[in-house]
Amino acid sequence: MDSITVFAPATVANVACGFDIFGFAVDNPGDQITLTARDEPGVRITDIIGDEGRLPRETSRNTAGIAIQTYLKHINRTDVGVDIVLHKQMPLGSGMGSSAASSVAGVYAINELLGRPLPIMKLLPFAMEGERIASGSAHADNVAPSLLGGFVVIRSYQPLDVIRIETPASLFCTLVHPDIEVNTKDARFILKNEVSLKNTIIQMGNVAGLIAGLMTPDYDLISRSLVDVIIEPVRAILIPEFNEAKQAALDNGALGCSISGSGPSMFALSRSAEIAERVGAAMQQAFLSVGITSEAYVSQINRQGPKVLVGEQVPS
């Protein structure tokens, strides 16, 4: 095989109470990448479509490029030559894991193109390198769910310990992206370094409650646990109409609603597709009331992660 096209899904990181440790994948949007083998060694970005010229074409500054480069170095295959065409199908600085979707699509595609020398789980550190250049921090709560699919817990970063959690089949996510931009680097910079013992205890209770609620499953427990007393109060000011959009989601039957990743997108979880659609319309209306247009996406938790669109998937 000398060419492959892969799609990697967007993700909701943090999931209210789990800053840097929880994330899940959704069906759409996502990024698409095509890799074509070349005789001459080296990783080259030949085209990026859909970024309005804003993303770095330099391999070592693009999350897809850096993920592929560090992967090839690790497996001692710097002799490999590959051309990258990246189709950005989601906005930058969106809070939907745009930088992560590119790096996951890239590293997954190169591993398949080479006949899968590494198991999927081992690709995670290379995708995390993409996050390091995008936001200054190699956080895994976008790349891990995009790569593995499903709802993921990062129990530890050193050593990396990632667990995939079962979620109820009828759990639906509404993701609303208001047409404004928040840079992850900036959204991390405004966070406080100290947290009170009182808030730590509340947050730990919600973290444990959310996992128990998802695994049982217990929708009321999920609902009670989708609360963030540490990060959301600080970052909410970056999102105009945050409180109104959140209230609209809850009034329309959402189990909970918070910031997706570092924002400005917001997510809500609901018990059915119908409720999730209604919640999305109400949230969009809240943004529109102050003249902010938005896109809404409704899907189940995506359990598949990346998928090969053109080319052959290596059998597992």
Ligand SMILES: Nc1ncnc2c1ncn2[C@@H]1O[C@H](COP(=O)(O)OP(=O)(O)OP(=O)(O)O)[C@@H](O)[C@H]1O
């Ligand atoms: N392939 C890529 N896709 C997206 N951003 C990239 C890529 N390569 C490099 N970057 C850089 O990463 C930054 C965007 O990352 P940022 O984390 O702010 O957005 P995001 O990934 O959409 O956010 P979030 O992780 O909150 O969803 C931009 O500065 C951009 O230049």
Ligand SMILES: N[C@@H](CCO)C(=O)O
């Ligand atoms: N956990 C990261 C995710 C960024 O999408 C943050 O909130 O900064």
